[in-house]
Amino acid sequence: MRRIISATVLNESGVLNRLTGLLTKRQFNIENITVGHTEDPAVSKVTLTVWVEDDRKAEQLVKQLHKQINILKVRDLTNMALVSRELALIKVLTTPDTRSEIKMLIEPFRATVLDVSLENVTLEVTGDSEKIDALIELLRPYGIKEISRTGLTAIPRGTQKKVLELHPYSIM
Amino acid sequence: MKASWVAEKNSVETSLVSGAELFIQGLQNEEVDVLFGYPGGAVLPIYDALYKAEMKHVLTRHEQGAIHAAQGYARVTGKPGVVLATSGPGATNLVTGIADAMIDSIPLVIFTGQVATNVIGTDAFQEADIVGITMPITKHNYQVQRAEDLPRIMKEAFHIANTGRKGPVLIDIPKDVAVKTAEIKETACIHLPGYQPTLKPNILQVKRLNEALLQAKNPVLLTGAGVLAAKAEKELAAFAEYHQIPVAQTLLGLGGFAAEHPLCLGMAGMHGTYAANMALYDCDLLIGVGARFDDRLTGNLDHFAKKAVIAHIDIDPAEIGKNVPTEIPIVGCAKETLSAINQIADEKGDYNDWVIQLSQFKSEYPLTYKTNESELKPQKLMQILHEVTQGGAIVSTDVGQHQMWAAQYYRFSDPNRWITSGGLGTMGFGFPAAIGAKVGKPELPVIAVVGDGGFQMTLQELGVLQDWGLPVIVVIVNNKSLGMVRQWQEIFYEKRFSHSLLDIQPDFVKLASAYGIDGKLAETEDEVKEALTSALASKKPFVLDCIVTADENVYPMIAPGKGLHEMIGVRG
Numbered sequence: 001m002r003r004i005i006s007a008t009v010l011n012e013s014g015v016l017n018r019l020t021g022l023l024t025k026r027q028f029n030i031e032n033i034t035v036g037h038t039e040d041p042a043v044s045k046v047t048l049t050v051w052v053e054d055d056r057k058a059e060q061l062v063k064q065l066h067k068q069i070n071i072l073k074v075r076d077l078t079n080m081a082l083v084s085r086e087l088a089l090i091k092v093l094t095t096p097d098t099r100s101e102i103k104m105l106i107e108p109f110r111a112t113v114l115d116v117s118l119e120n121v122t123l124e125v126t127g128d129s130e131k132i133d134a135l136i137e138l139l140r141p142y143g144i145k146e147i148s149r150t151g152l153t154a155i156p157r158g159t160q161k162k163v164l165e166l167h168p169y170s171i172m
Numbered sequence: 173m174k175a176s177w178v179a180e181k182n183s184v185e186t187s188l189v190s191g192a193e194l195f196i197q198g199l200q201n202e203e204v205d206v207l208f209g210y211p212g213g214a215v216l217p218i219y220d221a222l223y224k225a226e227m228k229h230v231l232t233r234h235e236q237g238a239i240h241a242a243q244g245y246a247r248v249t250g251k252p253g254v255v256l257a258t259s260g261p262g263a264t265n266l267v268t269g270i271a272d273a274m275i276d277s278i279p280l281v282i283f284t285g286q287v288a289t290n291v292i293g294t295d296a297f298q299e300a301d302i303v304g305i306t307m308p309i310t311k312h313n314y315q316v317q318r319a320e321d322l323p324r325i326m327k328e329a330f331h332i333a334n335t336g337r338k339g340p341v342l343i344d345i346p347k348d349v350a351v352k353t354a355e356i357k358e359t360a361c362i363h364l365p366g367y368q369p370t371l372k373p374n375i376l377q378v379k380r381l382n383e384a385l386l387q388a389k390n391p392v393l394l395t396g397a398g399v400l401a402a403k404a405e406k407e408l409a410a411f412a413e414y415h416q417i418p419v420a421q422t423l424l425g426l427g428g429f430a431a432e433h434p435l436c437l438g439m440a441g442m443h444g445t446y447a448a449n450m451a452l453y454d455c456d457l458l459i460g461v462g463a464r465f466d467d468r469l470t471g472n473l474d475h476f477a478k479k480a481v482i483a484h485i486d487i488d489p490a491e492i493g494k495n496v497p498t499e500i501p502i503v504g505c506a507k508e509t510l511s512a513i514n515q516i517a518d519e520k521g522d523y524n525d526w527v528i529q530l531s532q533f534k535s536e537y538p539l540t541y542k543t544n545e546s547e548l549k550p551q552k553l554m555q556i557l558h559e560v561t562q563g564g565a566i567v568s569t570d571v572g573q574h575q576m577w578a579a580q581y582y583r584f585s586d587p588n589r590w591i592t593s594g595g596l597g598t599m600g601f602g603f604p605a606a607i608g609a610k611v612g613k614p615e616l617p618v619i620a621v622v623g624d625g626g627f628q629m630t631l632q633e634l635g636v637l638q639d640w641g642l643p644v645i646v647v648i649v650n651n652k653s654l655g656m657v658r659q660w661q662e663i664f665y666e667k668r669f670s671h672s673l674l675d676i677q678p679d680f681v682k683l684a685s686a687y688g689i690d691g692k693l694a695e696t697e698d699e700v701k702e703a704l705t706s707a708l709a710s711k712k713p714f715v716l717d718c719i720v721t722a723d724e725n726v727y728p729m730i731a732p733g734k735g736l737h738e739m740i741g742v743r744g
């Protein structure tokens with residue numbers, strides 16, 4: 001199953017190395033990872049999307065990350081109400097015939113055109129990963145030259161449904 | 173604004189000291205009484221400061237020897253072992269010991285020299301990215317960028333190494349950082365917002381365990397090195413005795429509960445006793461304390477404690493539920509947790525039938541071996557060791573058959589007398605670890621029980637015995653083979669003894685003598701007794717080369733993939 005994990009880490013050299021090394025050592029498969037500053041310059045936020053076999057593995061991952069000295073906080077966001085976004089830049093081949101067609105096609109996705117040349121356009125789209133996948137599929141027949149995706153970043157919503165969270169282990 | 177800042181700055185007592193001097197001060201603040209190390213270019217400034225400070229430093233003959241010695245020291249004293257090595261090859265020679273300390277939770281603070289900051293990253297002479305290399309095998313590591321950071325980093329490192337689940341912390345010091353001077357305020361403060369080990373157990377979980385005890389008919393305790401690390405032996409004994417719960421121990425947990433205690437089932441796992449393994453197989457409540465359920469202990473997990481409710485007390489939350497699904501998770505230090513349980517103890521279950529059944533297993537299926545008049549049996553050798561030292565020695569082993577025989581037959585009754593490489597199984601560990609133990613506990617006899625194979629991996633440390641006149645007794649269990657490998661080849665590879673028979677060996681007695689150390693060859697029980705007795709009395713280093721039955725196997729044994737109830741060789 002896919003898990004979205006958020007880790008708040010000290011903004012120190014080596015911390016990313018430790019984090020990704022740990023995932024490799026324990027055979028977790030990273031689908032994507034994003035890192036950036038937070039409101040506190042000493043602290044960075046890492047958002048990971050990983051594939052795990054079952055809940056126990058997911059819990060093991062959270063605990064192992066938590067054990068790292070320079071990781072402050074780890075949350076499994078998977079079952080929380082989330083706002084999550086990814087940004088993609090997509091370069092699509094165009095001909096004079098297809099250019100306006102593409103423009104129409106991307107409108108519902110609120111994608112914008114960043115760059116236009118004779119042979120192609122570069123689009124920017126933001127959204128959850130499924131939305132971006134869908135747009136890419138639609139554009140594929142026109143010929144995609146290049147895609148660059150940022151990976152997912154996420155934050156829990158301000159209000160969470162009051163569900164009794166299942167925490168089998170006593171610390172988290 | 174500016175003026176007040178200056179005034180404030182002046183009001184704090186400051187002094188100008190070099191990184192190397194700060195290093196010495198840091199050691200003194202932590203009350204470090206000895207370092208184990210080996211010098212080289214990048215640590216010359218540090219060695220110069222050591223020289224001036226007259227700090228006790230044990231110069232080993234290889235960095236691996238230094239780190240294993242520090243491990244032995246840490247095991248018997250409970251204090252972090254301190255290691256110092258140079259950059260590049262000095263640092264990489266430590267890697268085996270760091271990995272060993274990590275997996276066995278041994279507190280170490282390791283200092284490595286590094287090339288100067290202005291050439292880091294240029295493949296400079298003796299540059300190795302030791303921080304990168306050791307990231308997965310340290311609890312934490314640092315590279316010091318500025319001399320003024322060193323006091324804080326050292327304080328943090330000692331704190332991290334010896335609290336929570338203990339482990340190795342490495343500090344990499346570039347050469348220029350050791351030379352540069354820094355202006356230092358009086359005290360450094362630890363700043364570790366991401367590190368707060370849980371010591372006190374969740375009382376709700378403790379109560380759940382208490383309730384589970386009332387429901388249980390066949391409870392068993394499985395105790396590991398966490399009991400020793402927390403110094404929780406008394407609390408454990410009180411708990412087990414109050415409720416009358418039998419105790420099985422892991423390899424590293426030996427000594428946490430006295431072998432002679434009527435409730436003691438001995439060691440469990442691959443070469444554990446019948447009673448301990450059957451107790452784990454048949455129990456209806458398994459209480460793990462500071463043990464991590466590793467594969468050599470559990471055997472095939474499909475057969476492990478299948479009828480049991482599992483309760484697990486551990487200071488490391490990540491160990492709970494890692495290998496075995498756990499109904500009653502208790503994160504906390506073994507000492508605090510056991511005493512919390514003891515405090516609320518009131519009603520008791522009745523486990524009498526279970527205890528009687530396990531006692532019968534103990535008497536019907538004791539550890540056993542076939543004796544043979546003409547040969548010295550390695551198991552008998554361990555019994556003689558126990559007899560001659562009255563069970564009071566510190567025993568440090570290497571890895572292999574002799575290690576298992578020592579674990580089975582020395583019958584430890586006191587804590588912190590048993591030093592062995594459990595998780596990593598590091599050949600070459602036993603002898604240098606014994607040296608560190610002797611440095612830490614000079615008042616106790618120290619015996620290194622080593623194989624003829626593994627001894628040859630670190631025997632250069634005989635130089636340390638000679639140098640310091642350290643009365644460590646080296647007992648070589650000489651089966652002229654890499655016995656444990658030979659045993660597996662005999663059982664699982666149809667006796668194809670591929671590269672496991674050591675027909676060519678040095679004369680170990682002569683070798684000792686080259687270092688000015690007395691030695692003796694022993695081929696009979698009487699010769700062993702006599703030599704050991706006089707070696708113990710002499711208070712001098714000694715090497716005893718014991719020629720034992722070459723093709724003896726360690727039993728009982730659980731073959732890989734089998735469950736704890738599928739022991740072979742229970743009858744010897």
Ligand SMILES: Cc1ncc(C[n+]2csc(CCOP(=O)(O)OP(=O)(O)O)c2C)c(N)n1
Binds near residue numbers: 572574
């Ligand atoms: C550094 C290292 N290399 C290889 C092994 C694999 N190994 C485990 S036990 C063993 C044989 C040890 O032989 P010896 O030291 O003579 O002890 P014995 O088993 O004969 O008592 C070997 C090679 C190991 N544990 N450590």
Ligand SMILES: [Mg+2]
Binds near residue numbers: 655
């Ligand atoms: Mg051998």
